[in-house]
Amino acid sequence: MNTGRIRVIVRKEWLDMRKNKMVLGMMFLLPLILVLMILGTAAAFRYVPEQMSDPLVPEGTPGLPPALAQMDTDDRTLAILNDQYMFYLLMIPMVLPVYIASYSIIGEKETRSLEPILATPISTAELLIGKVVGAVTPAVIAAWASFALTALGMYFLATRPVFLYLIRPIWTVGMLIHSPLFALMSASGGVIASSRLNDPRAAQQISGLLVVPLLGVSFLVLMGRVYLDTGTLLWVTPIILALNAAILWLTVRIFQRETILTRWK
Amino acid sequence: MIHAEGLVKRFGDNLAVDDVSLEVRQGEVFGFLGPNGAGKTTTVRMLTTLVAPTGGTAWVNGHQLGVADAQVRASVGLLTEAPGLYPRLTAVENLGIYGQLHGVEDVPAQVRKYLTLLELWDRRDEPVGGFSKGMQQKLAIARALLHEPPALFLDEPTAALDPEAARVVRDFIETLRGEGRTIFLCTHNLDEADRLCDRVGVIRQRLVRVDTPANLRHGLYGRSVRVRLAQPTPGLEASVAALPFVQGVTPLEDGLRVALDDPETHNPNLVRALVAAGAAIQYLEEESHTLEQVYFDLMAESREAVA
Ligand SMILES: Nc1ncnc2c1ncn2[C@@H]1O[C@H](COP(=O)(O)OP(=O)(O)OP(=O)(O)O)[C@@H](O)[C@H]1O
Numbered sequence: 278m279n280t281g282r283i284r285v286i287v288r289k290e291w292l293d294m295r296k297n298k299m300v301l302g303m304m305f306l307l308p309l310i311l312v313l314m315i316l317g318t319a320a321a322f323r324y325v326p327e328q329m330s331d332p333l334v335p336e337g338t339p340g341l342p343p344a345l346a347q348m349d350t351d352d353r354t355l356a357i358l359n360d361q362y363m364f365y366l367l368m369i370p371m372v373l374p375v376y377i378a379s380y381s382i383i384g385e386k387e388t389r390s391l392e393p394i395l396a397t398p399i400s401t402a403e404l405l406i407g408k409v410v411g412a413v414t415p416a417v418i419a420a421w422a423s424f425a426l427t428a429l430g431m432y433f434l435a436t437r438p439v440f441l442y443l444i445r446p447i448w449t450v451g452m453l454i455h456s457p458l459f460a461l462m463s464a465s466g467g468v469i470a471s472s473r474l475n476d477p478r479a480a481q482q483i484s485g486l487l488v489v490p491l492l493g494v495s496f497l498v499l500m501g502r503v504y505l506d507t508g509t510l511l512w513v514t515p516i517i518l519a520l521n522a523a524i525l526w527l528t529v530r531i532f533q534r535e536t537i538l539t540r541w542k
Numbered sequence: 543m544i545h546a547e548g549l550v551k552r553f554g555d556n557l558a559v560d561d562v563s564l565e566v567r568q569g570e571v572f573g574f575l576g577p578n579g580a581g582k583t584t585t586v587r588m589l590t591t592l593v594a595p596t597g598g599t600a601w602v603n604g605h606q607l608g609v610a611d612a613q614v615r616a617s618v619g620l621l622t623e624a625p626g627l628y629p630r631l632t633a634v635e636n637l638g639i640y641g642q643l644h645g646v647e648d649v650p651a652q653v654r655k656y657l658t659l660l661e662l663w664d665r666r667d668e669p670v671g672g673f674s675k676g677m678q679q680k681l682a683i684a685r686a687l688l689h690e691p692p693a694l695f696l697d698e699p700t701a702a703l704d705p706e707a708a709r710v711v712r713d714f715i716e717t718l719r720g721e722g723r724t725i726f727l728c729t730h731n732l733d734e735a736d737r738l739c740d741r742v743g744v745i746r747q748r749l750v751r752v753d754t755p756a757n758l759r760h761g762l763y764g765r766s767v768r769v770r771l772a773q774p775t776p777g778l779e780a781s782v783a784a785l786p787f788v789q790g791v792t793p794l795e796d797g798l799r800v801a802l803d804d805p806e807t808h809n810p811n812l813v814r815a816l817v818a819a820g821a822a823i824q825y826l827e828e829e830s831h832t833l834e835q836v837y838f839d840l841m842a843e844s845r846e847a848v849a
């Protein structure tokens with residue numbers, strides 16, 4: 278494994294992305310809309326009083342974490358809404374890499390640029406890892422930037438307990454450690470799916486299935502059935518890591534030189 | 543430089559390449575001719591480690607396929623059928639990626655060298671998506687040469703180019719040949735093969751024939767000269783046929799066709815004999831067969847062999 282060659286591919290992916298308005302737009306638009314929604318909600322709570330007559334989670338609901346139990350009704354509602362939004366933010370690194378990886382591979386098919394690349398000393402693993410990393414990094418940066426912006430906005434718009442509740446370890450750890458792992462999985466999924474399909478949208482939808490388990494968890498949280506805590510989050514980390522390693526290994530195994538040439542066309 | 547032994551490639555039930563053995567020497571320009579689907583690209587892909595042979599093996603620059611693939615790839619430059627450039631990137635960016643992948647020491651210098659040689663330096667910072675086909679093809683050739691590979695594979699370098707662009711590319715190949723690089727040239731253009739190649743291989747799944755263009759022509763038709771006479775000369779045909787070095791005489795409307803194995807040696811004697819027999823010679827010229835005729839005849843032959 279030659280990291281220099283991986284870096285060349287990653288840099289090429291970034292360079293190409295910077296010149297691709299479609300991908301660039303996707304990368305900025307989705308996170309931006311989300312951040313605006315989150316901060317808009319917080320602003321509404323702050324400047325439009327008494328708009329929530331029906332509290333989302335009434336006082337005295339059993340199993341309420343102490344931090345939430347101690348808040349007033351409005352704060353508690355906002356904090357819970359924030360938690361739900363955070364799932365969408367966490368989905369940025371799941372969704373974007375699929376898009377980026379699909380575009381990148383379908384682009385290579387269209388320009389027929391894989392054959393000359395494969396005729397250089399690069400190994401299949403180096404090429405694929407370069408593609409995956411090239412798709413993961415911008416998505417993770419977009420997710421981190423969105424989280425940072427959200428936190429900053431919340432600092433100014435919401436009360437201190439709501440702000441502290443937002444940046445509690447579960448989300449910071451989730452953002453810092455889990456979102457790159459989700460992104461890796463998603464990019465590998467994008468590589469696998471788009472190598473068989475010629476339409477980025479179809480590839481995205483199929484690899485979008487990866488999001489389903491997370492959506493399930495998110496739904497449970499929305500229903501108030503599960504309160505995620507840092508312990509649970511740390512506990513699932515090795516599982517996600519193993520899953521990642523397996524998918525990456527599978528991707529490299531599936532795509533030998535010849536398969537890439539014949540399938541990626 | 544390139545040594546193949548019994549290369550076979552099957553795609554499912556489809557036998558694309560069957561038992562191809564060949565030897566291309568260092569510094570040689572080897573032409574690879576054959577109809578569509580004959581297996582030219584597949585052979586090149588095997589020799590550049592892009593697809594694995596189903597049978598047989600080969601050595602490129604001393605490195606064996608399947609054993610030292612990375613070394614094989616480091617020793618070859620490949621111009622693929624499609625240029626395969628990144629359209630949004632500039633010429634310099636496109637080449638830079640390949641220079642780095644090949645571990646070229648001074649990438650900017652090499653990029654500059656080949657962009658200048660191929661007259662693309664002035665357009666170096668433009669996205670190549672806007673380049674003409676000819677410019678894209680030249681850039682793809684530059685890309686194949688950045689790491690100064692000892693062996694260069696060109697898969698139909700002038701197909702899809704207008705005559706002028708094709709000539710620029712062809713002239714460039716001639717320059718490369720002067721540098722002692724081994725060139726493996728797939729082409730449909732028989733004039734091109736005739737002009738550029740030291741030897742040609744004709745393939746149709748199997749290798750039908752390998753020889754120099756000249757030998758291919760002569761081997762198939764023998765050599766002959768055409769004598770044009772001012773007026774018919776009675777008895778001339780018989781007296782020419784009686785000459786010991788003449789292998790055959792065919793009367794033509796305005797003269798004779800005389801088959802000889804070595805016109806360079808025997809033409810002076812032939813001319814003397816003709817004059818002595820009273821012939822009024824207007825012209826005497828070697829009959830030339832184009833490689834195209836040879837090619838069509840070889841193809842007809844191989845079709846018969848299959849049938
Ligand atoms: N990846 C592949 N999968 C299945 N069959 C293939 C594949 N690549 C080539 N073939 C088949 O192998 C045969 C040889 O194809 P190849 O591309 O080598 O021919 P070629 O001589 O380069 O033709 P052309 O002059 O059209 O470029 C054809 O019958 C082709 O359909």
Ligand SMILES: [Mg+2]
Binds near residue numbers: 582584623697
């Ligand atoms: Mg071909």
